[in-house]
Amino acid sequence: MTAPLLSLDLSVDYRNKPAALDGVRFDIFPGEVFGLVGESGSGKSTIALAVLRLVEMRGGRARGSLLFEGRNLLALKEREMRRIRGRRIALVPQSPVSALNPVLRLETHLREAWTAHAHAPWRQARPQACDLLRQMGLPADDAFLRRYPHQVSVGQAQRVLIAMAVQHRPALLIADEPTSALDPASQRDILDLLRRLNREFGMAMLYISHDLPSVAALCARVGVLENGRMAECGAPEILCPVDFQTAS
Amino acid sequence: MRRAAAITLGIVFAALLCAGWIAPYDPRQQLRDETDASPSRHHPLGTDTLGRDRFSRLLQGGRISMLAAPAAALLAVALALAAGLVFGCLGGWCERGFACLTDLCLSLPWLFLLLAVRALLPLNVSPAASIAVTFSLLGLLGWAGPSRILLAAVKGHLASDFALGARCAGCPLWRVALVHVLPNLLPVALAQFLVTAPAFLLSEANLALLGLGVAEPTPSWGNLLRELEDFSRVARQPWVAAPLVALALVVSCFHLAVAGEEAGS
Numbered sequence: 128m129t130a131p132l133l134s135l136d137l138s139v140d141y142r143n144k145p146a147a148l149d150g151v152r153f154d155i156f157p158g159e160v161f162g163l164v165g166e167s168g169s170g171k172s173t174i175a176l177a178v179l180r181l182v183e184m185r186g187g188r189a190r191g192s193l194l195f196e197g198r199n200l201l202a203l204k205e206r207e208m209r210r211i212r213g214r215r216i217a218l219v220p221q222s223p224v225s226a227l228n229p230v231l232r233l234e235t236h237l238r239e240a241w242t243a244h245a246h247a248p249w250r251q252a253r254p255q256a257c258d259l260l261r262q263m264g265l266p267a268d269d270a271f272l273r274r275y276p277h278q279v280s281v282g283q284a285q286r287v288l289i290a291m292a293v294q295h296r297p298a299l300l301i302a303d304e305p306t307s308a309l310d311p312a313s314q315r316d317i318l319d320l321l322r323r324l325n326r327e328f329g330m331a332m333l334y335i336s337h338d339l340p341s342v343a344a345l346c347a348r349v350g351v352l353e354n355g356r357m358a359e360c361g362a363p364e365i366l367c368p369v370d371f372q373t374a375s
Numbered sequence: 376m377r378r379a380a381a382i383t384l385g386i387v388f389a390a391l392l393c394a395g396w397i398a399p400y401d402p403r404q405q406l407r408d409e410t411d412a413s414p415s416r417h418h419p420l421g422t423d424t425l426g427r428d429r430f431s432r433l434l435q436g437g438r439i440s441m442l443a444a445p446a447a448a449l450l451a452v453a454l455a456l457a458a459g460l461v462f463g464c465l466g467g468w469c470e471r472g473f474a475c476l477t478d479l480c481l482s483l484p485w486l487f488l489l490l491a492v493r494a495l496l497p498l499n500v501s502p503a504a505s506i507a508v509t510f511s512l513l514g515l516l517g518w519a520g521p522s523r524i525l526l527a528a529v530k531g532h533l534a535s536d537f538a539l540g541a542r543c544a545g546c547p548l549w550r551v552a553l554v555h556v557l558p559n560l561l562p563v564a565l566a567q568f569l570v571t572a573p574a575f576l577l578s579e580a581n582l583a584l585l586g587l588g589v590a591e592p593t594p595s596w597g598n599l600l601r602e603l604e605d606f607s608r609v610a611r612q613p614w615v616a617a618p619l620v621a622l623a624l625v626v627s628c629f630h631l632a633v634a635g636e637e638a639g640s
Contacts (some may be wrong), residue, residue: 143397176539179542179543181539181542181543182541184533184542185534188418209545209547211545212542212543212544212545213543213544213545213546214545217543217544218540218543220536220539220540220543222536225535225536225537225538226536226539226540227537227540228537228541228555228558229537229559230558230559231554231555231558235554239541239544239550239555240544240545240546240547240556243544243545243546243547243550244545288540291544292544306579
């Protein structure tokens with residue numbers, strides 16, 4: 128059996144909510160899609176932030192161990208951690224509307240995500256980024272890149288965010304409820320896109336959602352969070368109708 | 376309403392820019408045989424006790440006030456913006472210390488402090504030096520109010536989803552501050568500028584009334600108000616109040632522009 132890509136044993140305390148996560152433990156193997164379900168407030172998004180070591184930005188503190196590619200992320204210096212964010216572990220956020228800066232053009236968003244880790248100038252990387260956008264079914268012409276976030280649909284904005292996240296071909300993609308703000312048709316498209324990224328780039332994925340059918344369709348293994356603890360963990364079959372009611 | 380205010384400000388600025396052509400006389404020229412004259416075709420606002428043309432002095436004084444007060448406001452808001460960004464990003468003790476310093480600055484008696492600092496400088500400074508000193512004092516001491524508002528805005532934007540997204544993409548904090556947060560602050564900074572500029576116009580008028588603003592013989596809207604000290608005269612010669620009208624008009628236009636700014640955004 129191969130070594131896990133991410134092996135996590137994590138507790139997180141917020142100032143006004145101690146033990147928001149209480150000893151949550153699971154592994155993600157290379158190329159695997161791991162699903163995480165649970166009611167709102169059960170700590171799903173906190174896990175996403177804690178893996179990137181950004182819960183401090185929301186006033187939290189993480190304890191435990193967070194082994195990624197053989198290194199404990201919690202022990203890394205901030206500078207080393209920055210080299211991992213966006214390059215080895217990337218995040219697709221929950222609501223595409225607020226995750227894009229309203230005053231910056233789409234191209235600026237892609238350029239910023241690129242230059243955070245690349246030394247090559249953006250002019251050289253631009254054609255690749257356009258290809259990536261085209262693969263995602265977006266019009267990758269100059270007119271589109273010059274648009275502001277409020278000038279594109281929510282589905283398009285979510286694809287731009289996914290493109291930003293996978294530009295550096297991360298080993299692990301965290302998708303934090305990537306479809307909850309979308310209509311059913313774009314939900315299906317985004318799920319297809321994530322499945323394709325997983326297959327083509329061999330990208331492991333932590334798929335957080337409360338849409339159980341999509342989790343069952345996408346994931347090899349599923350964890351159920353309840354009040355900051357891992358209630359169950361196993362094959363997607365554990366999401367049978369009985370659990371359906373407790374989880375949603 | 377906002378448009379009317381902006382147009383009025385535009386007309387005033389245009390008139391002040393062309394003051395060299397519009398003004399019939401040199402503002403310092405003393406017409407000894409026409410002192411204290413009533414308005415006439417040659418002197419639309421009459422002349423003062425030294426025989427200087429009031430209309431020319433109003434235009435020239437406006438030029439100085441309307442250039443220097445916005446420049447000082449720009450300086451104050453720029454300082455506040457820089458401080459807000461730096462201390463907002465540093466956070467923790469640095470930010471709390473900075474907030475204390477801001478509170479301290481806001482709780483000082485302003486007029487008294489300006490008087491004290493101005494009194495430390497020699498009284499008989501040249502007019503150019505007096506303009507520079509008065510307005511740079513205002514600019515350097517006026518950062519506290521705007522910086523408090525801008526610091527709060529910086530904190531708000533740093534906690535936003537898009538700043539979090541930029542951190543997740545691996546952008547360093549300084550880059551998040553400059554590329555992602557700064558453009559979002561510009562509307563707030565503009566509104567602060569539109570509030571601060573008229574406040575500085577009025578501060579200069581207050582200082583000038585005490586003889587500590589822009590020095591004679593150079594006119595400013597502040598020191599032209601000294602003619603209003605004698606109240607009975609205003610009743611006899613109402614045109615003396617022209618600088619007051621101009622000042623009130625410009626200040627209310629600035630405030631109306633801010634009100635529109637807030638309603639518009």
